[in-house]
Amino acid sequence: xxxxPVRQAAAAxxxxxxxxxxxxxxxxxxxxxPDYPLPLxxxxxxxxDRESTLAALLDARCRITVKEAEDKxxxxxxxxxxxxxxxxxxxxxxxxxxxxxxEQVLYSRxxxxxxxxxxxxxxxxxxxxIILTGANSDGAKGLRxxxxxxxxxxxxxxxxxxxxxxxxxxxxxxxxxxxxSLAEITGVLKNELPHQLK
Amino acid sequence: MKTSAAETEHIELRLLVEAIYxxxxxxxxxxxxxxxxxxxxxxxxxxxxxxxxxxQELVLHDPDVLPQMLGFLTVQVSEMFRxxxxxxxxxxxxxPHLRTYPSLKVWVAGCSSGEELYSLAILFREEGxxxxxxxxxxxxxxxxxxxxxxxxxxxxxxxLFTSNHRLSGGKSSLSDYYTAAYGNAILDKSLRKRxxxxxxxxxxxxxxxxxxxxxCRNVLIYFNRDLQDRAxxxxxxxxxxxxxxxxxxxxxxxxxxxxxxFTPFARNERIYQKTV
Numbered sequence: 001x002x003x004x005p006v007r008q009a010a011a012a013x014x015x016x017x018x019x020x021x022x023x024x025x026x027x028x029x030x031x032x033x034p035d036y037p038l039p040l041x042x043x044x045x046x047x048x049d050r051e052s053t054l055a056a057l058l059d060a061r062c063r064i065t066v067k068e069a070e071d072k073x074x075x076x077x078x079x080x081x082x083x084x085x086x087x088x089x090x091x092x093x094x095x096x097x098x099x100x101x102x103e104q105v106l107y108s109r110x111x112x113x114x115x116x117x118x119x120x121x122x123x124x125x126x127x128x129x130i131i132l133t134g135a136n137s138d139g140a141k142g143l144r145x146x147x148x149x150x151x152x153x154x155x156x157x158x159x160x161x162x163x164x165x166x167x168x169x170x171x172x173x174x175x176x177x178x179x180x181s182l183a184e185i186t187g188v189l190k191n192e193l194p195h196q197l198k
Numbered sequence: 199m200k201t202s203a204a205e206t207e208h209i210e211l212r213l214l215v216e217a218i219y220x221x222x223x224x225x226x227x228x229x230x231x232x233x234x235x236x237x238x239x240x241x242x243x244x245x246x247x248x249x250x251x252x253x254q255e256l257v258l259h260d261p262d263v264l265p266q267m268l269g270f271l272t273v274q275v276s277e278m279f280r281x282x283x284x285x286x287x288x289x290x291x292x293x294p295h296l297r298t299y300p301s302l303k304v305w306v307a308g309c310s311s312g313e314e315l316y317s318l319a320i321l322f323r324e325e326g327x328x329x330x331x332x333x334x335x336x337x338x339x340x341x342x343x344x345x346x347x348x349x350x351x352x353x354x355x356x357x358l359f360t361s362n363h364r365l366s367g368g369k370s371s372l373s374d375y376y377t378a379a380y381g382n383a384i385l386d387k388s389l390r391k392r393x394x395x396x397x398x399x400x401x402x403x404x405x406x407x408x409x410x411x412x413x414c415r416n417v418l419i420y421f422n423r424d425l426q427d428r429a430x431x432x433x434x435x436x437x438x439x440x441x442x443x444x445x446x447x448x449x450x451x452x453x454x455x456x457x458x459x460f461t462p463f464a465r466n467e468r469i470y471q472k473t474v
Contacts, residue, residue, distance in 0.1 A: 071419045072230075072426070072453050084448045090232035092422075093208065099448050100233040101416045102273050118232040121208075124200040149201050 008095040009077040011126035011197035013038050013189065014119045016112030016142065018045040018134030020162030025058060025132075027182045028189065029080060034063040037194045040080040041069070041097075041119060043089060043110045045134070055082045071099045083110035090118040106138045116142025125150035126197045130185060131177075132156045134166025140173035152196065153177035154185055210250035211235055217254045218271075222264055224338065225401045226271055228425035234271070241270035265341055272339045273420055276313040277358055280415070281447045282365030285321055287467040289367050292442050293325050296410055302331040303409040305436060307400060307429070308417035309335035312346030316375075317363075318413065319389040324369040328392070334407060336398035347395045349385035356383050400429040405436045412437060416446035427455040434459045434472060443470040
């Protein structure tokens, strides 16, 4: 047995969503091929009941592997990591994941801002942040941090989102972000980001 | 690629943490960077400093700032009977083992303001083990230890604690254990009469007692992997053979250097048993 160790990717995609998140993620993630070269780090606001079936649900419908993030886990390409209920998810500078049970941010734990800000620090220009449907303003500050560090900022157009507040707040906070439909976001994820994020 | 501003900030953060260590011997050098940075940003803003370098100057030259800094550097978010399933499993599956010992020692490592300690003290009393158990509640933050020893919590937190306690299989009413006064719930001081509160660092201190149970929940996530290994090594050395280790609901020994010294006892509740 002489396997090459899988290398942690020095680029990533972060995604944040709230109300309507599951539908939106089910439109996007199943389109990605099993050898997708980037890791995806995802925060979905869920009730903090400690048991979430979302990772299993998405994993069953996707060709990439979707799992709940574990503390100090290396971030590998072709994997999607979901923040566990009631924990913040953060990226360490050495491209490992960390969990935190610090205070809620904007009434949310996990917080999209917390993930996006730590990812912006770790990945800098090699990061894309995507804000999808949602009914509050979490993620706006985080997306601005992604753009400020030279990353790519994408937002689901409010007029095609199930809940408009979150994408609208993200666009207002981060005017350079592109508003796109879910189909367009899927296209960018599949065809453009793997070349752009290096 | 990291931006040059992010690189500079990272250097400043490492220097600040180094300065706190050299001057005050509080060692946060092996804490997880990402959440440490979040908390230091909060401290920087609270002290109206333009940068971590400015905060470093303040901390070095004004020792009065240190206690407040420790409040930012250590995470003090807790609740009584947090994750009721953990306490239910402790009650139903771990206590039958612990009951076989004539006397018991329990270490609550990183006890913060004491919510977890009092949860255990109530649980052990309800199960008839209160009189034969000695609790060690340790933390690095003196202010948190003072709060833990006082056992006073805001009354508006009590409904959550009460509901958690019920879900944990509580055999009494939580209200039996506190007195309400001036918007606070003051816990019955008999709950801590068999508790030793002590300043102890998982970073730099050694094992101090042989114990049957270690509870260290949502503490290790703030450490990097090396420091996690050190802390779990202390727990291993402190635990008796077949002793128990309780972690937070999303913590595990999956990536630990000491994984082989423990076996999962209740996988979902993150309770481990020392094998050797």
